[in-house]
Amino acid sequence: MLAYLDPGAGSMALQMSIAGVLGLLYLVKNYWRQLRSKQSGG
Amino acid sequence: MSSSTPLGASFRDPSGFVFRREGRLFRQVNQEYRGHYDRLMQGGLYDALLTDRLLIPHEEVTDPPHRSEIAYKVLRPDLIPFISYPYEWCFGQLKAAALTTLAIQKRALEHDMSLKDASAFNIQFVGHRPVFIDTLSFESFQEGAPWIGYRQFCQHFLAPLALMAMVDIRLGKLSRVHLDGVPLDLASHLLPFKSRLRLGLLLHLHWHARAQGSGGKPEETPPSGFVKRRSLLGILDSLESTVNGLRYRSGRTEWSDYYETHSYAPEALAHKSRLVDAFIDRVAPQVVWDLGANTGVFSRLAARRGAFTASFDVDAACVEASYQESVQQKDERLLPLILDVTNPSPGLGWSHQERMALMERGPADLVLALGLVHHLAIGANLPLEHIARFLAAIGRTLVLEFIPKDDVQVRRLLRTRRDIFSCYTQVQLEEYFALYFTIKEIVPIEKSGRILYLMVRREPP
Numbered sequence: 407m408l409a410y411l412d413p414g415a416g417s418m419a420l421q422m423s424i425a426g427v428l429g430l431l432y433l434v435k436n437y438w439r440q441l442r443s444k445q446s447g448g
Numbered sequence: 449m450s451s452s453t454p455l456g457a458s459f460r461d462p463s464g465f466v467f468r469r470e471g472r473l474f475r476q477v478n479q480e481y482r483g484h485y486d487r488l489m490q491g492g493l494y495d496a497l498l499t500d501r502l503l504i505p506h507e508e509v510t511d512p513p514h515r516s517e518i519a520y521k522v523l524r525p526d527l528i529p530f531i532s533y534p535y536e537w538c539f540g541q542l543k544a545a546a547l548t549t550l551a552i553q554k555r556a557l558e559h560d561m562s563l564k565d566a567s568a569f570n571i572q573f574v575g576h577r578p579v580f581i582d583t584l585s586f587e588s589f590q591e592g593a594p595w596i597g598y599r600q601f602c603q604h605f606l607a608p609l610a611l612m613a614m615v616d617i618r619l620g621k622l623s624r625v626h627l628d629g630v631p632l633d634l635a636s637h638l639l640p641f642k643s644r645l646r647l648g649l650l651l652h653l654h655w656h657a658r659a660q661g662s663g664g665k666p667e668e669t670p671p672s673g674f675v676k677r678r679s680l681l682g683i684l685d686s687l688e689s690t691v692n693g694l695r696y697r698s699g700r701t702e703w704s705d706y707y708e709t710h711s712y713a714p715e716a717l718a719h720k721s722r723l724v725d726a727f728i729d730r731v732a733p734q735v736v737w738d739l740g741a742n743t744g745v746f747s748r749l750a751a752r753r754g755a756f757t758a759s760f761d762v763d764a765a766c767v768e769a770s771y772q773e774s775v776q777q778k779d780e781r782l783l784p785l786i787l788d789v790t791n792p793s794p795g796l797g798w799s800h801q802e803r804m805a806l807m808e809r810g811p812a813d814l815v816l817a818l819g820l821v822h823h824l825a826i827g828a829n830l831p832l833e834h835i836a837r838f839l840a841a842i843g844r845t846l847v848l849e850f851i852p853k854d855d856v857q858v859r860r861l862l863r864t865r866r867d868i869f870s871c872y873t874q875v876q877l878e879e880y881f882a883l884y885f886t887i888k889e890i891v892p893i894e895k896s897g898r899i900l901y902l903m904v905r906r907e908p909p
Contacts, residue, residue, distance in 0.1 A: 409596040410461050411565055416660035417599035419671040421683060423659075424651050425594070428686045429679030 452514045456801025457569070463584040467514040475506065475583060476513045477521040484561075484587045485520065493559035493586065502552050504528070504572075504581045523583065529735065529756035529783075533803055534568040534604065535624035536785040536793060538767040539612050539696040540775070541578075542620065545571040546605035546691045548578040550684055553597070557680065562589040566597030568604040568623070569803075575756075575780030576771065592674040595683065599660075602652050603629025606690065610653060611635055613694040614643055617764045620786070627797055632657035648690025696768060716896040720849070723891055724818070725749050727847045727902045733813030737843060739789050740820035744770035744782060750816070751781040758812075760787035789820070790828045807841060811905075815843030822851045825872050826861045832871060832880040840884035846903040850877055855897055874899060 452469035459465060463481035467474055477485050488494050497503035506525040513519035534542060545568055553563045563585050570582040595601075604623075607630035611619040615638055622630050636657040643649045728736070728750050736750040736757040743766050747759035759782055761767050770784035787793065792806040817839060824830045839846055851857055853872060862869075878887060885903035892899050 409564055410463075411596070411600070413594075413596045414599040414660055415671060416658075417602075417656065418594050420651075420656050420659035421594040421598055422671060422673040422675060424655075425675045425679035425683060428651075428682035429676055430682070432682030432685050433678060435685070 454514060456799065457797065457803065459798075461565075461584060465514070469511070469514075473525065473527060474509070474511060474514075475523040475525055476515065476519050477523060477584065478518045479520045480518070481584055482520045485584070487561060487588055488583070488586045491559050491561070493556060493561050496555055496559065497552065497580070500551075500555070501577065502548060502555070502580055504579055504583065506583060525581070525583065528572045528574065528579075528581065530758045531804065531809055532573055532758075532783065532785050533623075533793065534608075535621060536787060537573075537620070538764055538771050538784065538786060539609065539617060539620065540768055540771045541573060542568070542605065542609055542612070543691060543694065544775075545573075545578045546601075546609060547688065548580065549601065549605065550688050550691070552580055553595070554681070554684055556586055557589060557677070557684075560589045561586045562593075562595065563597045566601035566604060568629070573783055575782055576774040576778060577780055591677065594673075594675045595680060598683070599656075600629060601687065602632060602656055605629075606649075606652055606687065607632055607635035609691060609694045610639060610643060610649055613696060614639055617696065620764070624793070624796070627802070632660055646690065646693065648686050648693065652687060652690060698765060698768070713895040716893050716898070719894040720818075720898075720900065721746070721749065723893065723900050724816070724847060725753075727889070727900075728753050728755070728814065730902070731814045731845050733845070735812045736814045736816065737810070737812040738816040738818075739787075740817065740823065741770070741784070742766050742819075744773070744784055746816055746818055747782055747784075748779075750814070751779060755781065755814070757782050759784045760789070762786065762788045789824065790830070810842045812843045814845045814847065815839055816847050818847070818849045819851065819857070821848065821877070822855075822858050822861060822872075826858060826869055832877055833883065836881045836884045840905045844905050846885060846901070846905070848881070848901045848903060849893075850874055850899045850901065852897045852899075 452467045454465050454467045462478060463484070464475060464477045467476060494503065498505055504525050506523040509522050509524045511522050513522050534545070537545070548571060549566050556562050564587045565585055570580055570585060571578050572581050608620055608623055611622065611630065632653055636654045639649070639653065644654055724746055733750070733755045736747070736755040738744070738747040738750065738757060738759045741747045741759040741761050744759040747757045750757045759770055761784070764786055767784045767786045774782050774784065787806065795801060795805040795808065796803040821835060824835050825832055852874065881887065881903060885905055887901055887903050889902035890899060
């Protein structure tokens with residue numbers, strides 16, 4: 407997909423290389439949040 | 449048919465553009481954007497963004513388009529009371545604009561759409577409240593695609609915020625030179641080593657700068673790969689916590705505690721407030737510009753009377769304090785902005801027309817120039833006539849304070865320099881200002897040698 411602005415080849419490449427790790431961190435963070443809210447709720 | 453003119457900043461995106469006809473503002477949506485526009489309007493995103501007051505509302509109208517051969521629709525967006533730019537915002541405003549952009553992108557993903565750019569110029573402020581103004585920035589989300597606006601977000605928001613928070617608040621001005629955001633290699637070079645110890649800044653600024661430097665050869669195909677939606681949310685979440693982690697270190701500046709440290713007799717301040725309030729009431733302005741507003745004490749008198757008030761000061765700490773007060777009070781009528789009156793924002797970008805000069809955004813119905821003229825006349829050596837001409841160019845009416853030479857504030861300015869200002873007298877001021885204004889009121893402020901004027905601009909014959 408091509409954009410009307412140059413998204414930057416380097417910027418695209420960086421996103422792809424950090425996406426996995428940040429996605430995983432996000433998953434862990436959400437689990438942690440859910441766990442905390444369950445604990446405080448119960 | 450009456451003539452219409454496209455705006456100078458609205459030409460990059462083939463999806464459409466903004467144009468003006470008979471003083472009214474319209475947005476043309478082009479045929480090529482049809483699918484994305486319909487999805488925005490019918491898929492629930494437009495309504496969701498409006499519910500959260502994140503996007504400027506518009507109505508579809510039947511007025512003729514500016515270029516009918518490529519037009520799909522014509523919209524009439526709500527008007528923003530005063531257009532401001534990122535290089536005029538304080539740290540808190542730029543941060544709020546950044547978080548708003550991320551919130552909108554997250555909301556867009558929920559509706560299978562995505563922001564195709566992340567320019568700080570797409571945000572405007574209605575008082576304290578940031579609002580996204582580019583209705584055509586949304587496109588249908590393609591599963592697996594990275595965020596197209598990532599580079600722009602880092603350059604327009606993250607880099608200047610990090611520099612302001614970790615190096616010097618005045619680096620916000622870099623946005624005035626670099627209209628497409630601060631180059632990441634420059635930001636990376638200027639930031640201290642400790643910025644590398646924060647994961648978000650390490651990834652999105654330092655590594656990002658290096659990745660841009662090795663952006664591949666022109667003949668190579670662009671990088672391809674599949675970015676999971678969860679990963680995209682992870683990138684947005686990381687950007688959000690990085691922005692949230694940046695804080696403005698408030699320090700005392702020359703002006704931030706002006707009212708506490710300067711010897712204004714309480715009676716004088718009270719009398720001045722009453723006079724200014726009465727003058728505002730008499731003029732009944734819709735738009736007020738307060739120049740040299742400090743933390744906005746007098747601007748708030750105008751805002752309270754219902755005028756949309758742009759409250760300008762050169763001091764970033766004052767503007768920050770004023771903005772935080774606006775946020776606390778949820779004030780949608782007061783907009784504090786950073787501006788040096790002796791070097792106001794010029795017309796910038798292509799043909800000087802992408803970003804308006806301050807003067808193009810006026811005239812205001814009323815200009816407040818309180819405790820200002822001595823700084824211009826003596827602090828910046830500006831002749832009184834030049835000051836009068838400038839003030840007449842930006843406002844229809846004027847409330848002006850004259851502070852005489854024997855006042856402690858003026859003596860302070862003259863302490864270390866030769867007094868070459870024999871013209872700086874009440875008589876001369878009235879003579880020069882009478883060239884451009886009709887002086888309606890001259891009132892001495894009690895318990896001080898200061899004088900307050902109400903003037904009305906002479907309209908050209």
